[in-house]
């Protein structure tokens with residue numbers, strides 16, 4: 001004979017812990033299973049160890065502003081019903097100190113462990129039973145033959161035995177950072193139940209470039225500066241104003257992580273290395289007034305190392321500014337203001353902060369996150385084709401989708 005639960009939640013990360021806690025607090029018998037020995041490894045490493053747990057600028061009425069996916073509008077009901085303010089209130093209730101960094105991003109003052117401890121306390125409050133490390137071997141659905149009250153039940157075969165439940169919640173996250181436990185379990189389970197998937201690829205990831213083409217810039221590794229970065233055709237253009245970081249292999253930093261979620265393989269990105277500066281004017285002015293080398297003049301507008309490397313790209317730019325031709329200066333202004341380059345790829349799931357694509361939202365209810373054609377089966381968090389910007393948006397989606405699901409599991 002097998003154990004019975006109202007709901008089995010698979011994946012004890014951000015979404016799974018929160019959903020299990022809320023469903024438990026509503027009186028359901030909940031079992032939470034994770035194959036990792038520790039809960040929420042991703043929360044632990046998030047936000048540089050301080051967990052950027054939400055974002056004050058999230059606009060639930062316009063999810064397309066901060067979320068990507070085939071249909072960002074899908075996230076609207078869940079994001080509207082459980083808001084950043086709701087999560088902030090919970091964090092405050094637990095006495096966790098936090099601060100706003102910039103652009104609405106909220107971080108713990110002390111450590112991401114505070115958020116994990118909070119979620120575990122919420123689970124304890126909901127009498128959630130937790131099994132980990134524990135592998136889930138198989139999930140089988142049996143439609144009920146007679147009873148009208150329920151559509152059927154699930155049998156979940158695990159390393160610790162078989163359990164039965166009316167509902168299964170899949171909260172196994174995306175593919176990024178396999179070394180701390182990411183798997184494709186959620187996608188495979190979706191396929192087992194004939195749910196369509198949107199192709200997965202790394203998002204919020206550093207971009208890489210062809211080795212030979214990149215070598216002039218490799219010496220700039222470690223350099224950071226504010227830029228405007230964009231990609232897409234005129235009609236679909238997306239631009240971010242954030243910091244750029246040069247690495248040995250390519251580009252990273254918030255500007256590049258953000259744009260990587262919009263970048264389409266085979267297309268270029270464009271970077272304004274001196275945003276807010278009218279370069280043609282600044283260089284014309286320098287030419288009229290100065291006899292310094294172009295690199296020295298550029299160093300007033302850019303980090304000196306970048307100014308040097310930039311001027312070194314053309315003999316026309318390796319002379320005193322007053323001796324440069326108008327044409328050479330115009331070309332310099334043009335290239336600094338619009339440095340166009342074609343990434344060869346991203347650094348992949350090893351470095352990506354999120355997975356783009358996932359369970360196709362058309363197959364899910366946007367109010368409950370339940371599979372439309374498979375009663376009792378729910379998908380929440382990153383496994384769904386909803387990915388957020390850098391800045392706390394991914395966690396807010398995890399909390400909000402978890403809350404919507406918990407409410408559906410146990411209507412008040």
Ligand code: FAD
Pocket residue numbers: 010011012013014015016033034035036039040041042043045046047048051052053054134135136171172173174176177180181182183184185352353354380381382383391392393394395396398
């Ligand atoms: P996860 O939190 O990844 O949880 C999935 C859980 O499922 C894990 O515990 C895993 O062990 C378990 N699991 C996987 N496969 C199986 C299986 N086969 N069987 C059983 N269990 C399984 N987002 C922000 O909003 N702010 C940040 O500051 C931030 N920083 C980040 C930093 C890094 C380095 C990374 C990689 C991501 C960051 N993110 C951040 C993104 C955020 O961590 C995720 O979007 C979020 O954790 C997704 O929540 P989830 O519950 O869906 O999945």
